Amino acid sequence: MLVVGAGAAGMAAAKGASEKGAHVLLVDNEEWIGGILQQCIHNGFGVHRYKKELTGPEFAAELKSEIPSDVEVKTGTFAHEIVPNEKRAILVSREGIEEVSYESLVYATGARERTFQSLMVPGTRPAGIYTAGQAQRLINIEGYLPGKRALVLGSGDVGLIMARRMYLEGMEVVGVVERLPYPGGLRRNVKQCLEDFDIPLYLSHTVIRVEGYPRLEKVIVAKVDGNFRPIPGTEREFHVDTLVVSVGLIPVKKLVADFVKVRSGVLVSSSGQTSVDSIFAAGNVTTIFDLVDYVAKEGEKAGRSAALLAKGEFRGERLPIRKGKGVKILHPEWYDPSVPLSVYLRVEKPMEKALIRVGKYEIEAEDLTPAEMVNVDVEPPCESEVSVSVTEV
Amino acid sequence: MGKAKRIEKIKCIRCPLGCTLKIKISEDGIEIEGNRCPRGVEFAMQELKDPMRILTTSVKVVGGKLPLVSVKTSGTVPRSKIHDLMGHIKKIKIRAPIKIGDVIEKNILGLGVDLVATRDCDER
Numbered sequence: 001m002l003v004v005g006a007g008a009a010g011m012a013a014a015k016g017a018s019e020k021g022a023h024v025l026l027v028d029n030e031e032w033i034g035g036i037l038q039q040c041i042h043n044g045f046g047v048h049r050y051k052k053e054l055t056g057p058e059f060a061a062e063l064k065s066e067i068p069s070d071v072e073v074k075t076g077t078f079a080h081e082i083v084p085n086e087k088r089a090i091l092v093s094r095e096g097i098e099e100v101s102y103e104s105l106v107y108a109t110g111a112r113e114r115t116f117q118s119l120m121v122p123g124t125r126p127a128g129i130y131t132a133g134q135a136q137r138l139i140n141i142e143g144y145l146p147g148k149r150a151l152v153l154g155s156g157d158v159g160l161i162m163a164r165r166m167y168l169e170g171m172e173v174v175g176v177v178e179r180l181p182y183p184g185g186l187r188r189n190v191k192q193c194l195e196d197f198d199i200p201l202y203l204s205h206t207v208i209r210v211e212g213y214p215r216l217e218k219v220i221v222a223k224v225d226g227n228f229r230p231i232p233g234t235e236r237e238f239h240v241d242t243l244v245v246s247v248g249l250i251p252v253k254k255l256v257a258d259f260v261k262v263r264s265g266v267l268v269s270s271s272g273q274t275s276v277d278s279i280f281a282a283g284n285v286t287t288i289f290d291l292v293d294y295v296a297k298e299g300e301k302a303g304r305s306a307a308l309l310a311k312g313e314f315r316g317e318r319l320p321i322r323k324g325k326g327v328k329i330l331h332p333e334w335y336d337p338s339v340p341l342s343v344y345l346r347v348e349k350p351m352e353k354a355l356i357r358v359g360k361y362e363i364e365a366e367d368l369t370p371a372e373m374v375n376v377d378v379e380p381p382c383e384s385e386v387s388v389s390v391t392e393v
Numbered sequence: 394m395g396k397a398k399r400i401e402k403i404k405c406i407r408c409p410l411g412c413t414l415k416i417k418i419s420e421d422g423i424e425i426e427g428n429r430c431p432r433g434v435e436f437a438m439q440e441l442k443d444p445m446r447i448l449t450t451s452v453k454v455v456g457g458k459l460p461l462v463s464v465k466t467s468g469t470v471p472r473s474k475i476h477d478l479m480g481h482i483k484k485i486k487i488r489a490p491i492k493i494g495d496v497i498e499k500n501i502l503g504l505g506v507d508l509v510a511t512r513d514c515d516e517r
Contacts, residue, residue: 041463041511042449047408055449057463057512061493140451143460168450168479187413188406192446196472291409367413 001310002089002102003027004079004255007035008292009283009299010108011063013272016303017106018068022310024303025100026071027091029078034060035110036133037292039140042161044188048293059292082107084259084276103310104278106302107256107266111249111284116153119247123209128216132158132246139165147242151219152176153207157185157290159246164193166244173199174238177221179206179228182350184246184371186290206230207243216241251285267333269318270341272302273309277316280306287331287344290373294344301339314338324357324389328370337380343388346370351392359386364393403440407432416441445469448478449511452497457489457514464497468506478502489516 001017003010006028014026032038037045040056047053050062067073077093088101113131130138130146136158138144150171152163155178167173176194181204183190194201204223208230211218223234251265261267261275265286272280282302283295308314318334321343329346343358347368356363361378368374368390405412410429414437417424425437439445447469451461470478478501487497491514498508 038512041451041465043447043465044409047410053408053447055463055465055511058493061512140463141459141461143451143453168475170479186409186411187404188409188411191404192406196444196446372411 001025001104001106001306002100003106003108003303004082004089005035005108005110005283005285006030006033006073006075007108007110007283008037008059008063008295009110009285009302010035010106011060011067012296012299013106013108013280013282013303013306014071014073015063015067016300017307018071018303020304020307020311022104022303022307024071024307025074025102026067027074027077027079029076031075033064033073033075039133039137040161041140042165045292048291049296056292063296079109079255082255082279084256084279087278102278104280104306106272106299106306107253107274107279107281107285108283108299108302109252109255109285111251111288113158113246114248114250116243116245116247119207119245121207121210123211124213126210126212126216127214128212128241129210129243129245132156132162132244135162135242135244136165139169145169145171146244147216147240148172149174149240150242150244151207151221151238151240152244152246154178154246154248155180155184155190155201155203156246156248157189159244160185160189160193162244162246163199164197166242167197167199171242173197174240175200175202177202177205177207179204179224182369182371186372187369208235210243212241216243219243249284249288251288253285256281261333263333268302269316269334269336270301270332271305271314271316271336271339272298273305273316273318273336275318278309280309287329289344294373294375297342301342305336305339319383320385322385322387324387326351326354326390326392327388329373330388335380335386337382339380341378341380341386343376343378345374345376345388345390346372347374347390351390353393355391355393357387357389357391359383359388365390403437405433405436407436444472446472446475448475450479450482452482452485452487452508454491454514455486455488456517457491458517459514462487462491462514463511464508465511466501466504466506467496467509470504470506474502474504478504482508489514 037056
């Protein structure tokens with residue numbers, strides 16, 4: 001069995017598969033395993049899986065210690081191509097090019113960050129504009145500050161955490177700009193990253209222009225209307241040498257996108273199986289998760305299913321899950337009656353009290369916002385089609 | 394039940410669930426609602442008295458494969474002390490190898506918690 005990507009999903013998949021008796025090769029293109037966790041030095045990881053609060057590197061270390069020693073790990077190894085019909089993959093590393101064959105494969109390549117360039121903001125193209133992950137890697141792994149005075153665009157979790165991180169390392173952080181009327185990240189991060197240090201949050205605002213060359217000098221921000229159009233006369237200038245953008249994650253699905261069904265991410269069933277029988281996927285390459293605990297849970301499940309398939313003990317069904325009222329994002333795409341169903345959803349709008357319906361099950365929930373993913377676990381519903389909806393009550 | 398003098402809403406940060414805690418302060422005492430576990434009550438009471446946080450940052454490494462190693466305080470520290478702590482931690486240099494869980498500095502600034510490594514760092 002081959003696992004591509006050794007972040008949380010891939011490590012958990014390797015563990016799940018090995019425990020079911022598969023011989024596993026786990027590959028990652030970085031020099032270490034753990035993926036993005038290694039640069040997320042803040043705490044808050046592992047509350048569900050380990051019942052304690054860990055930092056990213058600690059969560060990675062815990063998960064690594066769960067991987068049985070017979071799993072073969074290759075770092076610095078890039079999966080260049082997957083040939084699904086022949087069940088083989090081409091790997092590239094410093095040692096050269098290698099071809100491996102597999103019975104089943106778990107694709108766990110995670111996500112990349114949406115870049116500032118893709119936002120088509122007018123102005124110069126100066127140095128000093130970073131994605132939040134780039135700034136995080138610079139500060140936490142390499143030991144450099146990205147600049148002296150920063151503005152953050154996007155209030156997703158990484159943006160909020162980087163606002164605090166830059167502030168604590170002695171940079172001036174003039175604010176966080178969010179085009180939505182509510183914060184994009186977890187509420188605890190708004191509190192402990194911004195409110196704790198009096199960093200202003202500008203909701204319903206966006207960056208309309210950047211100025212300066214070769215280094216960023218000025219960022220112009222304006223209020224936006226309900227359609228995200230800047231409102232004339234509301235412009236405000238920030239004199240900064242650094243702009244950190246945290247404007248969303250995009251699943252890295254390129255290697256399989258030609259032959260498995262994809263939407264924004266790789267579509268999977270509740271057992272982690274894609275539309276191609278021998279290929280499974282888990283983690284942020286399928287949908288963007290809030291919590292690494294969920295990623296590890298889904299990775300482990302995908303690994304177990306893939307191992308059973310390799311042994312010829314997995315049937316694999318894909319019954320439809322229908323997205324009903326009130327649901328903005330729904331995961332997984334299909335359900336497999338052989339495993340308990342874990343549904344992940346994001347609501348369309350904030351709701352104080354709501355009723356979540358998953359097939360015949362009804363679950364009461366409070367305080368829902370689109371920024372926070374809801375996880376509902378139910379027994380297999382035994383219906384030919386499951387509908388998921390959320391109604392405000 | 395006395396009249397509520399003051400109602401405050403705060404976000405519990407003890408775990409990623411982020412419960413909205415309603416703190417009702419009245420003549421009869423303090424009442425907390427909205428918590429999904431007992432840690433919420435604990436958090437709200439502490440937040441009223443003196444907000445406490447775990448600090449995570451990094452320290453410089455000498456002779457390591459990585460230039461930095463990530464660290465955390467072994468327990469919570471007063472939020473008001475975070476600036477002093479950052480200033481102090483900035484001056485620390487530690488020699489590789491470092492193991493996850495190693496104590497970098499005991500009883501840092503006399504706050505009753507240790508500074509511990511959260512990652513391994515091998516010798517270069």
